[in-house]
Amino acid sequence: MTQKTTMTPNWTEHAIWWHVYPLGFCGAPIRDADMTPVPRLRRLINWLDYAVKLGASGLLLGPIFASQSHGYDSLDQFRIDPRLGSDADFDAFVAACKERGLRILLDGVFSHVGAQHPDVLRALAEGPNGLKAGLFDIDWNAPGGAVPRVFEGHSSLVRLNHASDQAAEYTTQVMNHWLARGIDGWRLDAAYSVSTGFWARVIPQVRQQYPDAWLLGEMIHGDYSRFVAESGVDSVTQYELWKAIWSSLKDRNLFELDWTLTRHNDFLASFTPNTFIGNHDVTRIASALGPDGAVTALAILLTLGGIPSIYYGDEQGLTGIKEQRLGGDDAVRPEFPETPGELSVQAQTIYRAHQDLIGLRRRNPWLTTATTTKLHLDNKRYHYRSTAADASAHLDVDIDLTTVPSATITDASGQIVWRQKRT
Template sequence: MSEPDWVRHAIWWHVYPLGFLGAEPHAQPDVVHRLPRLRDWLDYAVRLGVSGLALGPVFAAETHGYDTVDHYRIDPRLGDAADFADLLDAAHERGMKVLLDGVFNHVGRSFARTDWFSGATFEGHEHLAALDHDSPAVRDYVTDVMCHWLDAGADGWRLDAAYAMPRPFLADVLGRVRRRHPEAYLVGEVIHGDYPAIVAETGMHAVTQYELWKAIWSSLNDHNLFELAWALKRHTACLESFVPLTFTGNHDVTRIASRLTDERLLPHALAVLFTVGGTPAVYYGDEQAFRGVKEERAGGDDAVRPEFPPTPDDLAPWGAPTFRLHQDLIGLRRRHPWLHRAGTTAREVTNTAAVLDTTDGTHRLLTVLNLAETPTTVHTGQSEVLLGEVGQHGEDAVVPGFGWAVLSVPSAPRPPGPAGG
């Protein structure tokens, strides 16, 4: 199933609202109108360069939002339906799409319809009851919830734990949703597996690209760009059938600035994200080089889901260079929308240097990476430097220590081939 045309230009700012807005950790009976403060950050997102707001859970829940108890009600800790409608309107006025986070694999224990529980838990968490996805009533409910909020103005859904839901269930529900809302974007959280097969069998437009996420930070930390080359080969194969959702951070993982063992390699990670095919997402705070380590314990996500200050003026100044780097790379991405579905070949690969050759068959960019402290020379052919620092001598580029650059070349003389070819 082809994605809506507008997704070709989508770059998401991914926000976890309960954390961003400093909500209480547990459900509260009284409505606190926090969503207007998120609305006030939309101009900041526009300055960043993104074109969409990907929201974490906003529906009534017991604690962290992934234990929903009422999918038709905005969580009182965030506000009410009017606050959410204002946020949608404000985003759309700025040309931004809004993606919702749908938790339909499991619910909180206080969910009203306990007769819809399957009897299982979600991954051993006793407070998360798995839904019976074979039940026609559950299928009708999920379909209706998704259409209800699309009718209200949302532009798509991220399906939490899509990897855990039966594929026939997703195919049925999403088929019905697409018939009513053909312009809605439907992307699923999938950590591993046969991505193209999952997309084909469920009717989702895309899945989360965890393989590439892992390869980016791991290859940089280990000084093993062959790992990145292999992941890009698999990534390019995915692009033949669908466009994955790409990222270097989200609400479930250690922040990229903390994950990297050398902060000088943060630009390299971002250069890869924004110059290979995919629909990129920036997790709030990553554009400011926020740190945060996820821990496997109760409350272990708190460090990567922090409260943002009241206004952008209250941000610490040390994040400004990373913000400008994001602006530069996002700007390049938006000037080259063909990158959305372009394939990438890693060539001239060594442990610490690589040239990433990205093309759609007509246009072509090169991303050069050097992870070593000393300069390295790579062959790029005739090219023009778009971003980064690199010296050129004829058809060779001299990349400084810990340097990177994005280069434009006149044409794409060959399609992507095997890594190292």
Template sequence: MVQEPGWVRHAVWWHVYPLGFTGAERAATGQVTHRLGQVEAWLDYAVELGASGLLLGPVFASETHGYDTVDHFRIDPRLGVREDFDRLVEGAHRRGLRVLLDGVFNHVGRGFAAFAEGPSPEWFHVTGEGYEHFEGHAHLPTLNHGSGVVRDHVVEVMCHWLSAGVDGWRLDAAYAVPRGFWAEVLGRVRARFPEAYLVGEVIHGDYAAFVAETGVHSVTQYELWKAVWSSLNDRNLFELAWALGRHGEFLDSFVPLTFVGNHDVTRIASQVDPALVPHALVVLFTTGGTPAVYYGDEQGFRGVKEDREGGDDAVRPPFPAEGPSGLAPWGAPVLRLHQDLIGLRRRHPWLHRARTEAVELSNTGVVLVTEAEGQRLAAVLNIGDETARFRVHGDLLLGDAHVSGGAVQVGPRGWAVLG
């Protein structure tokens, strides 16, 4: 396994999908509109949230949603130009925020030069019937990852933007790319930028083997994401306990990127009973991992992802162009909860690689004890409709509970964190 950069131990990402965040047009227009300044206007908000990094969705020239790249070296004109991007990165760094870019290197858009002019078999898998494309999407031709030209291109793109000051890459659809391709490309990138953080999008499969064989530092922890909302909805905390056991095994070799929402999934406030959103957040911020908060989740935004054209729009909405003053006041309690939990997380950096064990467990109640480096926290979750009593020692740090004599009493659908 490749050891992640030391700074990642303290990372908490605020994940922004720029094309949606700024209200950009659905398709490229050819006109330049300087919208990245809208993202820059929210950097102080990200700091106040408690984030230490900005995880950006696609920012490169594309045809529609950003994952159909046509030029990896040019900022999408709907977002602005290179100078706008440089100001955003400089502004983030000035505030102590790292910047992670979204690299789409499995496929490109049909307007990508080597495809529009050909397509070239040096760049693409050309067949007698046409060309290979990504998961049935003909507008996303798959790159030929066996080609030295493609490998050199991806290395050049990644190093170009790392030279421009970014701190790492999220590798989109990394699971669809041959692992040997990543091993060579990322080895070359790390040789030049050893402090760059490299995380792959992986949904199913053997996470640890993928990390070992590709050279990424981390992968997206979809197993835990699913278990969090599913266990809360089904009143089956045994599922959560099982997933946390698996999570601990991953932590033996790498630190997963953890989340309860992102640009591809239904928002947590729509996925579970709103009264149980705090329980999902407690799990996110008190267990091992590198947590990411998807923009709007910290305001209690709702949105359901649908399997249709435009089905992502509800989870990729614009934020107020005027900045935080344009937010509705009803999101304030959810924001405060995020700030409290992120603050707890950042005061306890040992949580990054900590293991969590369910020491008291029923369908609707659990005590999750998280330990590392001689430190300990206990998260108590009650998703039932009655007050529950748990045997656990500690001082109340967050939540609403009565603690006395080695026990804690938590109200219906209540929670607490003890230290």
């Protein structure tokens, strides 16, 4: 078992994120040429009270910086995307969050930039001795002329040169710029694709000025604990747990979940993972499992150790299938109305389940670092105990897949504190 290596900010003990993809949420055009400045980011201000009533303590935002299309192909990470608004709109959003005690996490894309980024074009024009040459990973000796190396085969995404001081300085400057503007931390997109040595150069410079910033690295697979220890991030995305929750419920094979929770306990010994059952890159949990299964998955998520995030719309039972094609993310990144009052009233059972389970979580903050113990296990029944790190409290969770998926949670006295209702 690995010893804890990070000094995670204390405020994250109570963190529950509402994860929003702003370009989709605010109805910005994604793939057309309309870059007319519109203050769409202010629409999110209309939803902050909704996030508070849901039980969230902060917003985890997808990309909000000037980009070519979907936000992960940035053109200027020092500027708000004109499709979302301006610096003034961002400042208004930050002020509104602070009024409500909501933290803000921004999505930092430091693996790559858009192929049309002005500095990429300048580097290619000026050659290997140019001012911006060291910032990007360019094969200057390629047959036929210089060729930028791209991210995971996407020709529109040019890699930074993570071996260079220039890339480390650029990343540090962007992170510190927005921390100075009032945010509380960063989600580091595709952190797994960048060497831990790069992050280990950048993060101490960020922490020197902003020691309370929370830094979350996106990890899909690999050695999570080693990545945290070597990079200096506070946490990584727990994709192993995400997969185990939905697939064990879908396949009626709770042995998979139990096996993954054993690994999850080991992770908790060295860091506190970001846990989730939905995000901007995966099929909606209600599409994978149906509404009853989605609530059962939520009950599991919120009774396990970790810092959880709820993907916008999951609390309304939204559906959407992730597809591997152009526009294949659109279904899971939908536009929301101007105000919560325009939502359908048909999803109240799922919404209420989210409120109740988040409320249970917030009344028991020890769950953030709780570990689990198996009490009973077969394919369709799993009874586990989540216990505080100091053993001062516990909850028992009974997952039943024999008919309709359901969950029941009892406290240390044996009293039922939450029982799933049919949706």
